[in-house]
Amino acid sequence: MRPLIAGNWKMNGLTEPSAALALAIRHGLADAGAEVLLCPPATQLAAVSALVEGSGIATGGQDCHTRDSGAHTGDISPVMLADAGARYVILGHSERRQDHGETSAIVAAKVSAAMKAGLIPIVCVGETESDRSAGEQETVVGSQITESLPSDFTGIIAYEPIWAIGTGKVPTSADIAAMHAFIRGELIRDQAEGVGFRILYGGSVKPGNAAEILGLPDVGGALVGGASLIAEDFLAIIRAV
Numbered sequence: 011m012r013p014l015i016a017g018n019w020k021m022n023g024l025t026e027p028s029a030a031l032a033l034a035i036r037h038g039l040a041d042a043g044a045e046v047l048l049c050p051p052a053t054q055l056a057a058v059s060a061l062v063e064g065s066g067i068a069t070g071g072q073d074c075h076t077r078d079s080g081a082h083t084g085d086i087s088p089v090m091l092a093d094a095g096a097r098y099v100i101l102g103h104s105e106r107r108q109d110h111g112e113t114s115a116i117v118a119a120k121v122s123a124a125m126k127a128g129l130i131p132i133v134c135v136g137e138t139e140s141d142r143s144a145g146e147q148e149t150v151v152g153s154q155i156t157e158s159l160p161s162d163f164t165g166i167i168a169y170e171p172i173w174a175i176g177t178g179k180v181p182t183s184a185d186i187a188a189m190h191a192f193i194r195g196e197l198i199r200d201q202a203e204g205v206g207f208r209i210l211y212g213g214s215v216k217p218g219n220a221a222e223i224l225g226l227p228d229v230g231g232a233l234v235g236g237a238s239l240i241a242e243d244f245l246a247i248i249r250a251v
């Protein structure tokens with residue numbers, strides 16, 4: 011399975027710069043050894059999906075509701091994401107967990123809804139800096155996995171230590187490898203199919219560190235934030251595979 015390089019644009023992207031970024035990535039991509047995913051803000055999803063159609067680049071949402079439709083002001087359903095061209099959806103990102111009080115139980119319900127709509131969920135887990143200082147990273151991430159994944163889960167896990175997101179701080183390669191091995195163990199323990207799920211690393215992935223991170227055992231790709239907003243940086247990360 012080729013690694014997946016996913017760009018999470020977060021709450022960034024008006025119409026013209028989003029189109030320019032999507033087209034620059036599309037045109038800069040040549041013989042990529044990776045699968046490529048763009049997750050623009052919901053307002054740009056349909057347009058970006060149309061701009062990358064036929065290129066092999068996939069698109070995804072950054073969150074979804076548990077219901078397909080209904081009286082849920084401001085929310086976006088998984089069916090709507092699929093209708094706008096998405097194949098994937100990021101769920102349980104730490105910014106959602108922190109800013110919107112999303113518990114792992116809520117994330118699990120969203121994962122089930124996304125799978126029902128035919129989307130591939132990318133479920134984010136990761137510890138805080140104080141969790142790591144206390145040596146609690148495996149306990150925290152283990153609980154997030156157990157509680158955020160429905161028993162019939164198929165999809166992708168993204169390990170994102172919260173203290174590495176947007177900070178320029180990155181765990182050591184040994185620490186990334188250890189956490190990915192731990193996560194793999196948890197996935198296999200919970201279900202046999204877990205052996206095949208991709209585990210992405212996210213947190214300050216840049217052109218300068220991508221090759222080393224992507225070369226680690228059980229790192230099946232990267233979930234990239236800041237560097238995914240600069241076409242040449244994102245392309246460099248893709249080429250690092």
Ligand SMILES: O=C[C@H](O)COP(=O)(O)O
Nearest residue numbers: 018175176213214235236
């Ligand atoms: O979803 C992406 C992550 O939060 C990583 O963001 P970052 O690459 O800006 O650290």
